Amino acid sequence: QKEVEQDPGPLSVPEGAIVSLNCTYSNSAFQYFMWYRQYSRKGPELLMYTYSSGNKEDGRFTAQVDKSSKYISLFIRDSQPSDSATYLCAPHSGNTPLVFGKGTRLSVIA
Amino acid sequence: DSGVTQTPKHLITATGQRVTLRCSPRSGDLSVYWYQQSLDQGLQFLIQYYNGEERAKGNILERFSAQQFPDLHSELNLSSLELGDSALYFCASSVGPDYGYTFGSGTRLTVV
Numbered sequence: 001q002k003e004v005e006q007d008p009g010p011l012s013v014p015e016g017a018i019v020s021l022n023c024t025y026s027n028s029a030f031q032y033f034m035w036y037r038q039y040s041r042k043g044p045e046l047l048m049y050t051y052s053s054g055n056k057e058d059g060r061f062t063a064q065v066d067k068s069s070k071y072i073s074l075f076i077r078d079s080q081p082s083d084s085a086t087y088l089c090a091p092h093s094g095n096t097p098l099v100f101g102k103g104t105r106l107s108v109i110a
Numbered sequence: 111d112s113g114v115t116q117t118p119k120h121l122i123t124a125t126g127q128r129v130t131l132r133c134s135p136r137s138g139d140l141s142v143y144w145y146q147q148s149l150d151q152g153l154q155f156l157i158q159y160y161n162g163e164e165r166a167k168g169n170i171l172e173r174f175s176a177q178q179f180p181d182l183h184s185e186l187n188l189s190s191l192e193l194g195d196s197a198l199y200f201c202a203s204s205v206g207p208d209y210g211y212t213f214g215s216g217t218r219l220t221v222v
Binding site for chain 1: 112114143145151152153155158166168200202208210211212213214215216
């Protein structure tokens with residue numbers, strides 16, 4: 001079983017839709033959970049950072065962590081064409097380098 | 111501009127050659143990480159340096175090596191290049207292990 005699994009998509013939604021992006025992981029030592037956004041031909045940029053289980057909201061973005069099922073989600077409300085990118089999840093134990101999922105490619109169609 | 115500088119942005123070279131990729135971390139960040147990104151493998155961790163010392167090693171080939179200099183910039187050396195080494199190579203830096211990483215814009219390596 002891979003350490004981090006993520007549906008690669010591509011996922012195509014109309015503008016204004018609610019988007020749900022998901023990851024599963026296998027290492028129960030992961031305590032920090034990050035989402036990165038990567039635009040085409042650019043480096044990944046940190047989007048959301050949560051610690052342990054629960055929800056964290058930042059504008060149109062909500063990160064959700066369920067440690068009991070080793071499942072993490074990113075929700076995007078009122079999606080915009082500018083949200084079109086690849087989204088990478090990266091659960092983290094704090095003392096080892098980040099392991100990334102392969103990323104989900106999202107297209108938001110105007 | 112993320113604050114992490116990578117040069118060159120693009121590199122085209124022949125099989126069997128050697129190249130050096132350079133990274134300047136964000137000011138104040140002591141950790142530097144190198145990642146390789148290919149279409150089928152995603153972002154793969156290669157190696158980490160912290161304040162000049164190697165801290166962690168990932169799936170880095172023996173043909174590849176890296177170092178971090180006293181001014182904290184880092185270089186990734188790739189030798190005996192093969193077609194399969196064609197990829198995007200990213201450098202990232204962080205203040206410490208509990209913090210997120212700041213990525214550079216990458217070096218796109220094409221081996222022909």
